[in-house]
Amino acid sequence: MLGTELIARFEQHFPLSLGEKGDPNGLHIGTLNKEVQRVMITLDVRPNVVAEAIEKEVDLIIAKHPPLFRPAERLTDADPQTNMYLDLIEHHIAVYAAHTNMDIVEDGLNDWFCEALGVHETTFLTQTHEFPYYILQTMVPTAYAQTVRSALAEAGAGTLGAYEKCSFSTVGLGRFEPTMDANPFIGSENQLEEVAEEKIEVLVDQASLSSVIAALLEHHPYETPSYQCFPTTVPTQTFGIGRIGNLSAPCSLKELADKIKEKFHVDHVRLISKEDNPMVQRVAICGGSGQKFYSDALRKGADVYITGDVYYHTGHDMLETGMSVIDAGHYIENYCKERLVTLLEGWKQANHWEVEIFASQEDTNPFVAY
């Protein structure tokens, strides 16, 4: 299959528009305009991962962490770090990164953490994006209204909260006169036509807009469908990074820490807590380096905040808030590999892709517990 087709499906789930500003999500090395037979998922692109990719004849690496996050000044073999880029290019291995868009999107990494830890009723921790919804209106001959409504819903229109296939219709009369250049579905040249039509109105989110309009144009019977689309100021669609929710029953801080170690295969965590082992139930989590969002966790009533890379002095500030913190390390994000493989396997089955998808077996944690 083509790399472009695989990534088009991937970006439906992980839109690039959900990345943080300036974050280099997307294709980093090589081209997607080629056949891909083997796709490898990794947290990091490191020299050992590149060696594995070469050995396994991988065509495309999908990574959580953008390899060119800090731009390389030279591309030479003098430095193992930059030499791996030369190896990737030499072996025609493309590298694609989904970084903060994977943290922010619904059904993304922070949701997967919550699922694994049994954190329910979640909302985002810190808002990052706000998009308008769009109202799409189209006039359709009544006999074809159901077909068009279904096509719009299938393409993603009319989803609001926990409700799908939402639409509103009014019935009226449409009028038009085909000219000599027309090829009308109904009517004849130079004769004013009146048709019983239904005006369908649906709400569309920004990410679905182009596919919904494409579905409208494909399924509307008229040669030139009548439709209009305009943005709303209320409601809007919001997204955010991190999640906060509740455990179904309180547990001790150390029990939660043990669960993190077990679920995410880490051998130690660091705890920040005023009390020795307090009970916790309201849990905030932001994988990776989420220390800058700790005040949002506090404001939203978290008993404990799970993140990584907590800086010493920030640890002091956190301690004084009374909220507990579990610094589980950045490497818990390695958990994304198994979830991404499952997602991609699902798309492979649904779309009959002929491609092999697997997780890298390499350990890319720079730290070992000692």
Ligand SMILES: [Zn+2]
């Ligand atoms: Zn990260």
